[in-house]
Amino acid sequence: MADLEPPSDLLELKRAFLQLDARCEEISAALPSNVLVLAGQAEPDMEGQAELMEARSDRLRVVEEINAHPWWSGVDDRHAAWMALLKAAKA
Template identity: 55%
Template sequence: MTDLHIPEDLLALKRDFLTADTRCHEIADSLPSAVAVLALKANAEPERQADLVEARSDRPRIVGEISRHPWWAGCENRTQASLAVLEAAKTALATPAE
């Protein structure tokens, strides 16, 4: 897969998706469980819930842009190409900006 030349805009979209997904998980993890709220052991946090709804709304849009990218049309094996894009995006996110 090293011979793939992933377009920078596709890589940026995948990084954006991973960042948005991480944000969703961080917000969700900070919320009290529904069970605890219903048992009156925790308070509902409508502001944080609204933050989560907003953060989640970004992901489908980004996925749509990724899946419609013209680069996929030239890929012989989309599964392997998708894995390569994912790994490249993770590597880019893990590499500190200069």
């Protein structure tokens, strides 16, 4: 299916998204639990929260660029195209 071969710039965006998503997970895992903070059993990490907000903002920007890419207008099955993009980006 030639129409499901994503262009290189879109692949780069998807790879950037995957890296940013992993970074968000990493930052989030390092932060104290909100439950513990609210219970007074841990201190909030304001620097970590700011870093997470920035990473999430970057991730959202990349998602918007992915969704606005002109390649999508030429695909018939958007779900299959998303899966093809994900598979190609992880390869």
